[in-house]
Amino acid sequence: MKKIASFTVDHRTITEGMYISRIDGDVVTYDLRMRKPNQDDLLTHSQMHSLEHLFATFVRNSPLQDKVIYVGPMGCQTGFYLLMRHDNHAENLELVKEVMLAISQYDGEMPGNSEIECGNYRSLDVSEARKTAKRYYEDIKEKTTEDMRYN
Ligand SMILES: [Zn+2]
Numbered sequence: 001m002k003k004i005a006s007f008t009v010d011h012r013t014i015t016e017g018m019y020i021s022r023i024d025g026d027v028v029t030y031d032l033r034m035r036k037p038n039q040d041d042l043l044t045h046s047q048m049h050s051l052e053h054l055f056a057t058f059v060r061n062s063p064l065q066d067k068v069i070y071v072g073p074m075g076c077q078t079g080f081y082l083l084m085r086h087d088n089h090a091e092n093l094e095l096v097k098e099v100m101l102a103i104s105q106y107d108g109e110m111p112g113n114s115e116i117e118c119g120n121y122r123s124l125d126v127s128e129a130r131k132t133a134k135r136y137y138e139d140i141k142e143k144t145t146e147d148m149r150y151n
Contacts (some may be wrong), residue, residue, distance in 0.1 A: 009150045011037040016139040018093055020148050021081070027037065027069060028084050030148075032096065034136045037077040042077040043132065049073070049120065050110065050129035051103070055080065057111045058099045090147045097141055103133035 005022055014037050021029040035041055043051075056071045059082070067086035074081060084092050110124045118124070 006031075014150070016136070017143055018096055018145055019150050019151075020089060023087065026085050026087065028087050028089070028092070028094065030084070030096075031074075032080040032082055032136070033078060034080070034132065034139070036075065037078050039112055043073070043079070044077075044128070046123045046125050047128045047132045048077060048080075051080070051122050051132045053112050053118070053124060054103045054106060054111060054126075054129045054133070055099060058102055059095065062095055062099065064095050086129070089148055093140075093143065093145060093148065097137065100133045100137035104130055104137050106130060106133075106136050122143045 014033055016036065017033055019031040021031045023029075035043060037149060046116050052071070052073055059065070061069055062068075064084070064086060067084050069083040069085055069088050070078060071082055073079075082092070082096065086092060106126065106129070108126075110126050110129075112118045113121055115121055
């Protein structure tokens with residue numbers, strides 16, 4: 001089988017940031033890299049899952065809600081994928097900054113926090129999501145579209 005494009009990026013050189021992973025027609029896939037690959041400092045399951053619930057909720061309630069196709073964690077525990085039907089990278093970067101800042105200050109109830117709404121609701125923790133969003137916000141707050149290309 002042919003190697004898919006995302007395996008051709010040298011993961012030894014990736015640092016925290018928001019990157020354009022691929023563009024398929026009018027759909028842009030972003031890698032929201034929250035940890036350096038292949039280090040011991042990975043996202044825990046609770047951090048990924050807790051941030052997933054809040055990130056999906058916030059982004060799907062944002063002004064760009066109609067452009068959001070998918071939000072979800074990377075299996076390698078170093079970040080998230082965000083798929084947008086919107087190729088204004090500057091606006092999408094600003095959206096992620098705003099959402100991460102909002103989650104870092106969020107003090108409400110965890111959305112989808114029940115056996116009916118989620119497949120593993122016991123692993124959800126607002127403070128873990130807040131901490132993860134805060135750290136990522138600090139990593140990306142100064143970033144511009146110049147920083148969004150994998151080299
Ligand atoms: Zn869940």
